[in-house]
Amino acid sequence: MCLGIPGRIVEMRNEGGLPMGVVDFGGVRREVCLAYVADEVSVGDYAVVHVGFAISKVDEDEARRTYDVLREMGELNDLGWIRDVAEAAASVEVPREQGGASPREAAPELPGADS
Amino acid sequence: MKYLTEYRDPALARSLVERILRVATHRWTLMEVCGGQTHTIVKQGIDEVLADAVEMIHGPGCPVCVTPLEQIDRALHLAARPDVIFTSFGDMLRVPGSRCDLFQIKARGGNVRVVYSPLDALELARGNPDKEVVFFAVGFETTAPANAMAVWRAKQEGVSNFSVLVSHVTVPPAMVAILESPDTRVQGFLAAGHVCTVMGWEEYEPLAGRYQVPIVVTGFEPLDILEGIWMAVRQLEEGRHEVENQYVRSVRREGNRPAQELVSRVFQVVDRGWRGIGVIPASGLGLRPELAAFDAERKFALQSIRAEEPAACRAGDVLRGRMKPFECPAFGTECTPAYPLGAPMVSSEGACAAYYNFGRFRRSAAGD
Numbered sequence: 001m002c003l004g005i006p007g008r009i010v011e012m013r014n015e016g017g018l019p020m021g022v023v024d025f026g027g028v029r030r031e032v033c034l035a036y037v038a039d040e041v042s043v044g045d046y047a048v049v050h051v052g053f054a055i056s057k058v059d060e061d062e063a064r065r066t067y068d069v070l071r072e073m074g075e076l077n078d079l080g081w082i083r084d085v086a087e088a089a090a091s092v093e094v095p096r097e098q099g100g101a102s103p104r105e106a107a108p109e110l111p112g113a114d115s
Numbered sequence: 116m117k118y119l120t121e122y123r124d125p126a127l128a129r130s131l132v133e134r135i136l137r138v139a140t141h142r143w144t145l146m147e148v149c150g151g152q153t154h155t156i157v158k159q160g161i162d163e164v165l166a167d168a169v170e171m172i173h174g175p176g177c178p179v180c181v182t183p184l185e186q187i188d189r190a191l192h193l194a195a196r197p198d199v200i201f202t203s204f205g206d207m208l209r210v211p212g213s214r215c216d217l218f219q220i221k222a223r224g225g226n227v228r229v230v231y232s233p234l235d236a237l238e239l240a241r242g243n244p245d246k247e248v249v250f251f252a253v254g255f256e257t258t259a260p261a262n263a264m265a266v267w268r269a270k271q272e273g274v275s276n277f278s279v280l281v282s283h284v285t286v287p288p289a290m291v292a293i294l295e296s297p298d299t300r301v302q303g304f305l306a307a308g309h310v311c312t313v314m315g316w317e318e319y320e321p322l323a324g325r326y327q328v329p330i331v332v333t334g335f336e337p338l339d340i341l342e343g344i345w346m347a348v349r350q351l352e353e354g355r356h357e358v359e360n361q362y363v364r365s366v367r368r369e370g371n372r373p374a375q376e377l378v379s380r381v382f383q384v385v386d387r388g389w390r391g392i393g394v395i396p397a398s399g400l401g402l403r404p405e406l407a408a409f410d411a412e413r414k415f416a417l418q419s420i421r422a423e424e425p426a427a428c429r430a431g432d433v434l435r436g437r438m439k440p441f442e443c444p445a446f447g448t449e450c451t452p453a454y455p456l457g458a459p460m461v462s463s464e465g466a467c468a469a470y471y472n473f474g475r476f477r478r479s480a481a482g483d
Contacts, residue, residue, distance in 0.1 A: 001150055001151070001177055001178045001179055001204075001253075001254060001255070001257075001462070001464060002149060002151055002178075002254070002255055002257040002258065002307060002309040002310060003151055003309075003335075004257070004308075004309045004312070004335075004365075018268070030231075031232075033234060033261070035264060035373070035377075036260055036371050036373045036374040036377075037371075038373075039373070048309070048312060048365050050257055050258065050261065050309060051204065051231065051232050051233065051254075051258055051261045052231055052232025052233075052234060052235070052261065053232065053260060053261040053264070055257065055260065055309065055312050055313055055365075055371055055374065056312045056365045056366070056367075056371060058364050058365060059363065059364045059365070062363040062364040063121075063364035065363070066342075066361075066364060067122070071127060
């Protein structure tokens, strides 16, 4: 329900006093109300969008910093035995009638696949 | 950077899992209060790989799931009226009321429309002046600014055939209700990243102190959730209980002030019933008295519609973490996503539906 998708603002305009715009989500473009971020965004910025409203500007420096910290952590770790743990957990037999995911299949999914 | 794929890297996920398992000296109990996080945790098996270090309890984090039966029945009543166009987010259409759901009303000819944004509902009202357009305003703090804007614009433009059936809930009072319940096992929380994007985290600071629980504001991608768990476990291991922010790229301490301002201009804090839990004081938002003209409950005199929840649905025990979905006698038999008894089996973010869809029919050897 609180799903928010980051997208790039490609157009901004004023519609009867309401800041509106177009946001690009990896190729899919949507009308978005920018009223709650109008003072801090410009075309080209990323924003988190929820039910047609931008609720925050994505802080690119922080996004990169978080990712860098995670990557450094990853480089510091020996990954060998963890695969065994993950695979052991994944091999526990549970009915998968719906063809569900297991930790082995922790694959990326498309934006918006969750609802 | 596109801020999605970077946070789904399997190798980084493994290294975080390893860190959490290495740092944990106890099996800690954490609760997430966000259906989107529940969905990711169960789908990716995050709780299973971390079973030795943490037990994840899936809290009442799905507004669809906690919307009281009474409000669903009121929505069904409105949707069946020939003079009404009933608009809603798609998630609400299959939530069972006492006798049927919105989809069935639509199938019988009711004018029920799914909208992407509450502004689309307002647009429908502008375009259909001979109809009453009602929008089902549900959601947490994340959705409140959008719904508030639709009401505010309707007032400014004098769109008198637009009204909202409000069932807004807020997260911190539910966390307090869980922490105050005598049998609570929750030792720390992942707070919902988008709720906090709007509200900030100031209101969580007294909770962390009073109840001595770490609260980590957490995002939604697999790496976000793993890092949030890691931060909470580290606090527990070090005996700290603070509010920390994992989702720094979207959340600021003060939240989104313009959004908060419009929400408080349109809504006021009210007591609100939570499906399966009951009334939690000051846990919801209702329209301010000066906006009563846009309140569907008043406009259509819906207060007399009352409902009792079915006893077979144990949603309350699941939402409070007293029971895993598969421990409910109705799970997967009487109650399935095709024929749900209660809302947690309907929404893709409900704990019961997540367990059903990802094949969690019993406790796994990893300890669930």
